[in-house]
Amino acid sequence: MEEIAAQKPDLILGSFVADRSDFDRVAPIATTIGEIGDAQVDALTADLVVMLPNGGTREDLMRLPGFAALPSVGSGGMAVEDYPTVVGFNTPSSASLRYSLDRITPQLEAIGG
Known part of the structure; x- marks a missing residue:
């Protein structure tokens, strides 16, 4: 937990959040969002979101209700990526x-203007 805290994240998304x-x-x-569902979509308010949908697609x-209205989707800052890209970060x-x-x-160019 100390390693995660040291990164000072604004948002934690991850399949590692396996249980309560x-x-x-x-x-x-x-x-923190363990799995993204209808109720958590509105937490994704960053300009840039890099996401691995674990077997899903863009x-x-x-x-998902509300997903298309996210700031990152509207600005071109939504990156739905593959496993190697996410692991690289x-x-x-x-x-x-x-x-x-x-x-x-x-996506970086889109949000950078």
Whole structure:
């Protein structure tokens, strides 16, 4: 938990939040969503959202009530990515960050103006 807290996240999304005890341990650090469902969509208010839908698709996400109205969707800052891209951000090295940043360049440009 100290490693997560040290990153000072604004929002924690993750399939690792497997049960209530995991949720209770990370929730004091930042807004935490274990699985995205209808009730949690409105928490995704960042300009840039990088997401791995774990077997789902962008179209699946767009069917969630309110998802299409998110700021990141409207501004072009929603990046629905593959596993290697997300892992590149979660376990950073200079090569993995370069790879992952290259993959979301369109979204970065869209929100950067």
